[in-house]
Amino acid sequence: MREQYAWRSWTLTTVLALVGFSIILQIVHIQNSPEAATFRAQSAQFAQTVQTFYPERGEIYDRNGHLLAGNKTVYEIGVDLRNVKDKHAVALAVGVELGLNPDDLYNLMANPPGNLTYLILANYVDEDKALSLEQIKITADQQTSSGGQSSLSGLEFTPHPERTYPEGALASNVIGFVSHEGRGYFGVEEKYNDLLAGSPVQVKVPVDPNQAADIPQVPNGTTLILTLNRDLQAATEQILDNSITKYGAQGGTIVIMDPRNGEILTMASTPRMDLNQFWNYSSIYQNASEYNLAVSTPYEPGSVLKILTMAAALDNSTVTPNTTFLDTGSILIGGATIKNWNDEAWGLQDMEGCIQNSLNVCMAWISSQMGAQNFYGYMNRFGLGHLTGIDLADEAAGRLKAPGDSDWSPSDLGTNAFGQGVAATPIQIMMAASAIANNSRMVTPHVLYAMVRDGRQFNVPAQYAGSPISVNTAQTLDQILATSIENEASLASVPGYRIAGKTGTAQIPVPGGYDPTLTNASFIGWGPIDDPRFMIYVWLESPSASIWGSETAAPVFAQVAQKTILMLNIPPDDIRQQIAQH
Amino acid sequence: MIRTIDIIHYAYKQAPWRVQRRWISAFLLIVLALSMIAALYLDVTARAALTGREIQNLSADIITIQQSNADLETQIATLTSNSAMETRALALNYQPLQTNQVQFIIVPDYIASPPPILTSAPSLQPSTPTIQPEYTQSLLDWFDQRLRTSLSISMMGASQ
Numbered sequence: 001m002r003e004q005y006a007w008r009s010w011t012l013t014t015v016l017a018l019v020g021f022s023i024i025l026q027i028v029h030i031q032n033s034p035e036a037a038t039f040r041a042q043s044a045q046f047a048q049t050v051q052t053f054y055p056e057r058g059e060i061y062d063r064n065g066h067l068l069a070g071n072k073t074v075y076e077i078g079v080d081l082r083n084v085k086d087k088h089a090v091a092l093a094v095g096v097e098l099g100l101n102p103d104d105l106y107n108l109m110a111n112p113p114g115n116l117t118y119l120i121l122a123n124y125v126d127e128d129k130a131l132s133l134e135q136i137k138i139t140a141d142q143q144t145s146s147g148g149q150s151s152l153s154g155l156e157f158t159p160h161p162e163r164t165y166p167e168g169a170l171a172s173n174v175i176g177f178v179s180h181e182g183r184g185y186f187g188v189e190e191k192y193n194d195l196l197a198g199s200p201v202q203v204k205v206p207v208d209p210n211q212a213a214d215i216p217q218v219p220n221g222t223t224l225i226l227t228l229n230r231d232l233q234a235a236t237e238q239i240l241d242n243s244i245t246k247y248g249a250q251g252g253t254i255v256i257m258d259p260r261n262g263e264i265l266t267m268a269s270t271p272r273m274d275l276n277q278f279w280n281y282s283s284i285y286q287n288a289s290e291y292n293l294a295v296s297t298p299y300e301p302g303s304v305l306k307i308l309t310m311a312a313a314l315d316n317s318t319v320t321p322n323t324t325f326l327d328t329g330s331i332l333i334g335g336a337t338i339k340n341w342n343d344e345a346w347g348l349q350d351m352e353g354c355i356q357n358s359l360n361v362c363m364a365w366i367s368s369q370m371g372a373q374n375f376y377g378y379m380n381r382f383g384l385g386h387l388t389g390i391d392l393a394d395e396a397a398g399r400l401k402a403p404g405d406s407d408w409s410p411s412d413l414g415t416n417a418f419g420q421g422v423a424a425t426p427i428q429i430m431m432a433a434s435a436i437a438n439n440s441r442m443v444t445p446h447v448l449y450a451m452v453r454d455g456r457q458f459n460v461p462a463q464y465a466g467s468p469i470s471v472n473t474a475q476t477l478d479q480i481l482a483t484s485i486e487n488e489a490s491l492a493s494v495p496g497y498r499i500a501g502k503t504g505t506a507q508i509p510v511p512g513g514y515d516p517t518l519t520n521a522s523f524i525g526w527g528p529i530d531d532p533r534f535m536i537y538v539w540l541e542s543p544s545a546s547i548w549g550s551e552t553a554a555p556v557f558a559q560v561a562q563k564t565i566l567m568l569n570i571p572p573d574d575i576r577q578q579i580a581q582h
Numbered sequence: 583m584i585r586t587i588d589i590i591h592y593a594y595k596q597a598p599w600r601v602q603r604r605w606i607s608a609f610l611l612i613v614l615a616l617s618m619i620a621a622l623y624l625d626v627t628a629r630a631a632l633t634g635r636e637i638q639n640l641s642a643d644i645i646t647i648q649q650s651n652a653d654l655e656t657q658i659a660t661l662t663s664n665s666a667m668e669t670r671a672l673a674l675n676y677q678p679l680q681t682n683q684v685q686f687i688i689v690p691d692y693i694a695s696p697p698p699i700l701t702s703a704p705s706l707q708p709s710t711p712t713i714q715p716e717y718t719q720s721l722l723d724w725f726d727q728r729l730r731t732s733l734s735i736s737m738m739g740a741s742q
Contacts, residue, residue, distance in 0.1 A: 056652060067659035071652045127653065159649060166659035208634070234664040496681070562681050575686045582690055 048204045055198030056161060058221030060175060060188060062230040063263075063449050068175055069165050069189070069275075075130035076158040077122045081112060084154035089140075093152055097133040098122050118156075124180065130157055165275035171233050173269040173292040174226070174447060176393065177278035185278075186291050188224065188447060190393035195222040195451070223452040227263035232256065235563045236266040239556065244270060247552045248544030249521075253293040254560055255426055259434045259526055259535040261462035262443030264390075265564070269293045288394055293539065295390055298398035298423035301539075302506025302549070303341075303358045304524045305419030307481065308432055310355060312378035313366045315473040321351050321480060331361045331368075334410025338364045341505065356484035358503065364414035372413050376402045379416070381468035382432035383442070384424055389465075390445045398424040419506055426537045429524060431465065436481075437500070437526040437535055440467040440474045478529050485525075492525055492554035494561045496572035501525025501557065503549035508542065518542040523553035527561065528573055534564045623721045630720065 030036060060069035077098070079090055087109045095102030098121075105121055112119055137152040144150040163178040176187030184193035198221035240254045253269040269292050273284045289296040313319045329345030331338050340346065340360050346353070354362035367375045379385075385400030400422050401408040415421040427445055435442040444463040451458045481500035485493055492501050504522035507514035521543050526535035538553040538560065546552050564570075571579065660666070719727070 056648065059655075066662070066664075067655065070656040070659060072656045073649045073653050159646075161649065161652065164656050166656060166663050168663070168665070170664060230664055234668075494681075566679055566681060566684065571686045575688070578688055582688065 047208060048206045050202055051205050052200050052202050053218040054161075054182075054200045055218045056220040057163060057178065057182070058196040058198070058223040058452075060196075061223070061225045062228045062233075063225060064230065065225075066230040067166055068171065068226065068228070068230070069163060069178075071161040072164045073127050073159050074123075074162040075125045075127065076120055076160060077125055077130060077133065078118055078120045078156045078158065079109060080154045080156055081109065081117050081119065082154070083149065084109065085149040086151040089151035090155055093133065093136055094121050094155070097136070098125060098129060124162055127159075130159075133157075167230065168276060169272040169274045170230065170237065171228055171267070172272045172275050173294075174228060174264075174267045174392065175275060177275045177281075179278065185281075186288075186393050188226065188392065191391050192222075192224060192448070196224065197221050219454070224448060225450040225452065225457070226447050227258075227265065227449040228267070228447065229265050229567065232564060232567045233266040233268065235567065236560055237268040237272070239559050239563065240268045240270065243540065243552075243556045243559075247521075247540055247546065249540040249552070250542045251293065252538070252540040253426055254539075254556070255294045255430060255537045256560065256564055257430050257434070257443075257445055257535045257537075259430075259437040259443065259532045262431075262434065262445045263449065263462075264445055264447045265534065265568075267292070267294050267447070289396065291394065292392065293541075294426045294537075295388075295392050295395045296425070298396050298425050298428075299520055299539070300420050300422065300506045300509060301424055301426075301429055301522055302419040302504035302520065303360075304429060304502050304504035304522045304549075305422065305424070306355060306358065306363050306417070307436060307477065307502050307524070308379065308382050308384075308429075309363050309367055309375070309417045310351065310480070311436055311469050311473060311477050312375060312382075313370055314351075314476055315469040316370055316374050316378070318370045318374075319351055319366060321476060323351055325349050325351075325354060325362050325365055327354075327359055327361050329361065331364050331414070333364050333368055333414030334412070336411035336414065338411075338414050352480050352484055352487075355480055355502065356488055358418075360418040363417040367413050367417035372403045372410075375413060375417070376400070378468060379422075381466065382435065383428055383465065384422065384432065386428075388425075388427055388431045388445055389463075390427055391448050395427075396425055398422075398428055400424075419504060426522075426539050430535055430537050432468075433524055433526070434535065435468050436474045436477050437529075437532045438474070440469050440471045442466055442468060482529050490554055491550065492523060492557045492561075494527070494558055494565065496574070497527050497561070497565065497570075498529050498573055499525050499527035499561065500529045501554075503554050505547060505549040517547075519547040519549075521547070521549035521553040523549055523557040525557050525561065528570070528576065530573070531576070533568055533570050534561070536560050536564065619721075626721050 056071055059067060059071070062068055077094060084090060087106055091102040091106035091109065094100060095105055100122065108119060108121070133155075134157050137150070137155050140150040140152045162180075165172075165175065165177075172187075174187050176185055176189035176191075178184050178189050182197060184190040184196065189196065198219060201218045236254050236256065240252055243249070244252050251270045253267075255267045256265040257263065258265060271284050271290075273280055285291055310319075314321070326348050327340070327346040329340060329343065338360055341358060346357055346359055346361075349357065349359060349362060353359075354366075370378075379400055380402075385398055385402075387395050387397050389395075401412055401416075412421050431442060431445055442465045444465045446460065446463070448460050450460060478500050481502060482498050484490075485499055485501055490501070490503075492503070493499060502524055504520070504524070506520045506522070507516075508518045508520060509515075519542065521538075521540045523538045524535070526532045536557055538556045540549075540552050540556070543552045570576075715727075
């Protein structure tokens, strides 16, 4: 009986085996079919996502560790139209919370440009506003029955960093700003953009949790520490703004540099802008050279340049401090008659008198005695007409005409000697003057104090740009300049401190000649002269209260010098001498 | 003789139900072994998946914390900005110092403090965290690795 039915079992077994075999065959067939390759490619495509990791932009600090430029989180608020249930609700919530027009938002969602499925409703939204809106969405989601879509479904929040400047407009002309695209403009932000920004890294991140990989180590941008002293910068800007108001100037700049190493302690310039609202740039500045007058705007500096003429003549042995000159009130150089600032004759003068009384005639005589080759050779070595190499964007080289240039004339030898017919930036003149203040060693001005990378601080050493004059010349001229300040009872003098300095009043060139009424008032000074800790340059554009630098720029210098002395904690000369004796 | 052999054969022949039971037992044993392997595989895979998801979440947390840290730094800087500090100082009736109000006192052997260093002392950077293979390998991966290792060892032995 059992054997009678055995064939049934065998038949069933065979059928099942055939079915199993055909399933296996089909599996193998599918695995090796042409479609399988397509599916495998799709699988590989969705198995990982390519993510770009942007390093956090490096921060910028002042020399005492105050944050000048940092990063904060802002939000992009967008909507995924495929998941939106109620466009009206989304438009209303976003509009009310962010202060936008709900009708505009609704129209945008109802008529997406180019059939986009994701729309950005607002970007660079402050964290508190974004989180408030996100909380409303969470509440709406919670009130919706499980599995359903809430009225605010589709709303998405994407955090990302944004550059922020806690000090607002402070030192804006030095720092520069970063656009929403992440590119630095002007100042340090532009000059060191590559260092600050770092390098973004693209990584394939597997979606499969089993394949979870390590986070790529994306090094942040390099943090920069500037030579600026924040508090001194603020005080300088305040003095500059008050001075512009007081003297009716159209603008101005004040720079403080350590003449021993070229560190820029402050660089104040007008106008300034709140860096957190960089989009106002075009309404504040007409062109890029206005952003930082100290490095980007060459001008005819006038008599402050006489210190370089005198330095060259002393070094060249054309004159000594005791050389005398009979000032008759005018001198003919290259066919042009040069007169003094008050059109008067000053009689017999030694070199100290020529500097103290700022005599154009004397200076023109000195340069003519030196000869063009010697005079322009020295001016070249002082760096006039060349970039200083300061680490700020958009530095201008100015212009020093020289024999051989098509527009140079022999009369330029006379006018250049007292700072007319030559264009230089304040930072160029400071660099040149540092040779006098710093025992003949000319320093390269710079704003970078140190870089911080991978937890290590790398200090930037001082750089020297040669010695255009001898130590003896520098010390001799130092004394002449200090004595002239004392004898003149200058408004630039600072009680208790021996200061060297020189005023400058220069007519402003206009097409066809010089403006008869407007001047640029300048002053350059440094001190204490036995151990110079600061060099200050003041430039006031077209002051209306007085055209003379001695009545406008000089007292501004004194104010800034006193503030600098306080903030740098520099004892008076007598105290320092007592300290030296101990 | 033949009968004797038949008797012996019959005596030692197992009952059919015994044979069936042996086959069934063997089959069940195989099924049990496969089930255990499958369960083990599922357990390891599930753990690896959970750990992987946890790693992904922690990665996201690191980015969030870094952003939060930058935000806090900025907030501190804003609260201690020059203008904010000046406002607070004036509110507390502080006055700007004038040069004639400063009194210098000479302290013999006083050594001025060195310039500030804004970073901590150079420290060893933590090495990149690596995820152990135990957290990423499946059971098959593990078998595969062991197999390859054994093969390579045996091949090295043969070449010697």
